[in-house]
Amino acid sequence: MLGDVAGLDVLELAGGTAYLSAWLDRAGARPVSLDLSRHQLETARRCQASFETAFPLLEADAEEIPLRAASFDLVVSEYGAAPWCDPRRWLAEAARLLRPGGRLIFLTHSVLVGLCVPEDEGFAGDRLLRSPRDLACISWPGGGVEHHPGHGDWIRELRKAGFEIDALHEIYAPPDAQTSEYYEIVSADWASRWPAEDLWVAHLPG
Numbered sequence: 001m002l003g004d005v006a007g008l009d010v011l012e013l014a015g016g017t018a019y020l021s022a023w024l025d026r027a028g029a030r031p032v033s034l035d036l037s038r039h040q041l042e043t044a045r046r047c048q049a050s051f052e053t054a055f056p057l058l059e060a061d062a063e064e065i066p067l068r069a070a071s072f073d074l075v076v077s078e079y080g081a082a083p084w085c086d087p088r089r090w091l092a093e094a095a096r097l098l099r100p101g102g103r104l105i106f107l108t109h110s111v112l113v114g115l116c117v118p119e120d121e122g123f124a125g126d127r128l129l130r131s132p133r134d135l136a137c138i139s140w141p142g143g144g145v146e147h148h149p150g151h152g153d154w155i156r157e158l159r160k161a162g163f164e165i166d167a168l169h170e171i172y173a174p175p176d177a178q179t180s181e182y183y184e185i186v187s188a189d190w191a192s193r194w195p196a197e198d199l200w201v202a203h204l205p206g
């Protein structure tokens, strides 16, 4: 999806451990990874030391980023900004920070997972448990507010921020996938029948 990133200025939003930025760094890009959490940034720093990589890590809110406009060729986010930030605010920031023609690629839970996952614990089932309208901004009983707009809302918000949409890839698990103890919300069987993840690709006009 990312193509050749060599020489690109890349901003990772809500990058956590910054493993994606580390991969981009090795692929020849110039990444900057930002995250709101000091603890996550400490982990990212430890990972940089272990793997002998070095790129800027920035403590910042993806809804209000203290960086100059038009500084990046690519903005990426892997389960970072999309579920945890207000789409109107972080998409506007991504658009502001990209140069003309710059690309935005982000991964988040599929809308279907949000409709089928139980409120307490356990994997998504084969029943719709809530309305898509409840997902745009949902508070889970265990704490935490997440944003899972429907596809129509994503299209509207991306366009409002100035993006042209290239693709929505609805990602399924491969048929031989095994259920992972680290992926708590869908089983491999569920994710090979229904898409568990949505990958959006968009760009600013050149």
Ligand SMILES: C[S@@+](CC[C@H](N)C(=O)[O-])C[C@H]1O[C@@H](n2cnc3c(N)ncnc32)[C@H](O)[C@@H]1O
Binding pocket: 013, 014, 015, 016, 017, 018, 019, 020, 034, 035, 036, 037, 040, 060, 061, 062, 063, 078, 079, 080, 081, 084, 085
């Ligand atoms: C699932 S985690 C990290 C994902 C990352 N790809 C990784 O593998 O480490 C999501 C991250 O979003 C960060 N986050 C949540 N809200 C944020 C915000 N408003 N601005 C920046 N980062 C935020 C959290 O601190 C957390 O590190």
